[in-house]
Amino acid sequence: MTDISTSSDLTLRVGLLCAPAITIEFHGGYTDDYGRSIDGTVTFDRRDAGRRFRCTTAESYATVRDVVIGIGFHWEQRIDLSYPGDFELIAEGDGNLRLINTVSIEEYLCSVISSEMSADASPALLEAHAVISRSWVIAQILAHKHPGSCRCNPNRPESAAEKSEIIRWWDRQDHDTFDVCADDHCQRYQGLSQAHNPRVVEAIAATRGLVLTDSKGTLVDARFSKCCGGATELFGTCWSEQEHHECLQALADSPHPERLPDLRGEAEAARWIESRPDAFCSNPSAATLRQVLKGYDQQTTDFYRWTVTWDAEKLSENIRLRLPEARIGRIRSLTAVKRGTSGRIERLRLTGSDGEVVIGKELLIRKVLSESHLYSSAFTVRYDGFDADGYPSRIILHGAGWGHGVGLCQIGAAVMGEQGYSSAQILAHYFPGAKLTSATEIIKSV
Ligand SMILES: [Zn+2]
Ligand SMILES: [Zn+2]
Known part of the structure; x- marks a missing residue:
């Protein structure tokens, strides 16, 4: 450059x-x-x-x-x-x-x-x-x-959300x-x-x-996350839908970015998430991971595709602790209502013994379904061990990627650098149409 x-x-x-x-x-x-x-x-x-x-x-x-x-x-x-x-x-x-x-x-x-x-x-x-x-x-x-x-728009609903919806997101907050x-x-x-x-x-x-x-000469909101999971996400899935960012697009994280299935549909999302499509970030070497992950992060290497198994009773308790206003009681099912271009769930329905609620966006979903943060909201849900009332005893989440998936994928970019791509090519891949x-x-x- x-x-x-x-x-x-x-x-x-x-x-x-x-x-x-x-x-x-x-x-x-x-x-x-x-x-x-x-x-x-x-x-x-x-x-x-x-x-x-x-x-x-x-x-x-x-x-x-x-x-x-x-x-x-x-x-x-x-x-x-x-x-x-x-x-x-x-x-x-x-x-x-x-x-x-x-x-x-x-x-x-x-x-x-x-x-x-x-x-x-x-x-x-x-x-x-x-x-x-x-x-x-x-x-x-x-x-x-x-x-x-x-x-900034912390904790503010996107639109006049219905009573049964809890939609929050957290964007960068300004300092005074x-x-x-x-x-x-x-x-x-x-x-x-x-x-x-x-x-x-x-x-x-x-x-x-x-x-x-x-x-138009406007500064690009150059977001990045750890691992996109093979497909990048749109800004509006994670933050405000009112903003348009022409250089943040849905693309496959591969040499053929246009070859991206429509992951907004359930069947296609499940096929994608439960398989291991080739991507820049799909198979990094330990040496590549060391470039972008701190020591404590290197202990986990299975973030391209991952599985989390919840004991249903523990998950019900976790939801009660982390989102008390949901009041759904004993969890029966989790259903994706709306997915983004990377398969990340933007709106998720939680159905329980006392009622149901739709929650979003991706970060709230990740907080509610984990004791800290779930790797991402791109996941499918499977159930196991039903009791006489039809409640599952275990809920299994199969997921893809780490972080929000918008903009540059750090693992993918590290692999591109190893493979001989220049910095200009890396930026052109993740921010199509952007100029220096x-x-x-x-x-x-x-
Ligand atoms: Zn700060
Ligand atoms: Zn990636």
Whole structure:
């Protein structure tokens, strides 16, 4: 790819920690708003809200004490982390102070992609990922500059849903006072503390400033998930149906993307999900998986096709705990009401001893049918061991893929990179019709 712009002046405001007091150790030269030099270790409190600190050299950085990482996960901990760029303190609710780091987008991408990707990932995969991650970051900046264009719609019904329907989805939520947070909610950003993978640095440089746009020049909402299961999904199956995304299409994840059966029908979906069609993501080697899966994710390798067996009594209890408003009692059956182009179920009817309810969209279905998250909502349902009243004792889900399946399939893209496809070919496969455009052009045009 050629460098068609320099985006070194594009910066991102990252929300770091929020605490009553924040301790920062400044290194290599910083000045405050009055041009006074600031150095060494300083502890700030609420009275310092509004203060800003600018770096004066390319080597300047600051070490922030006691940053909480992995918020809400079992690995939550406090560590000291170092960041490049400028800093700002703002007042937050509850008497807290928020530290904001203003950093160049390219520097930010080096840090976050280095922590996501293995050092032996192919250059094509890393370059494709750099472009979609940059597109995502720019979308966050634009959403923040133009709050009216924010696409958040958490927990809001798509339409006037009937009483017997519980339809929810969760899309990216906007932050009020900065573009992205530094934790897993957005993308984990540990600044200079994350060793920069040299191959990631090269991939960022090779795609410097490039994002994906559609035929109208609009930034592509470059979504990605772990494994599509052989077919990609449409945006509206997972999130708002009101939005049209011309570069997010239904396609087979293979060299012949047009050869996709219509998986919206039950019979075709069952044939697809219960077989093992050839796809880029159908048979990755352990070495390919290591490129895109963290250590703990590599323990599970059966996500292209998977089976989950529920004891029906336990499933009834799980539904009661995870969706108390459903009130269906003892589960009798699960029926797909509407499927998307990858076979993912968008609306699922739960029928039980006390009534029935239709739930959606795919993420709610995955939450309700698992103790954490089901791999995907592309599954068929089989029953086993009926009692005298006709209730099954076991419910077996045969499924396909991991994640929502919209946009780039990370496993498929890793395999394409191994097979010699270029980053441009990988992006053209998953985002048909998308063009590489300079991010600075996009920002100027809005
Ligand atoms: Zn966030
Ligand atoms: Zn795939």
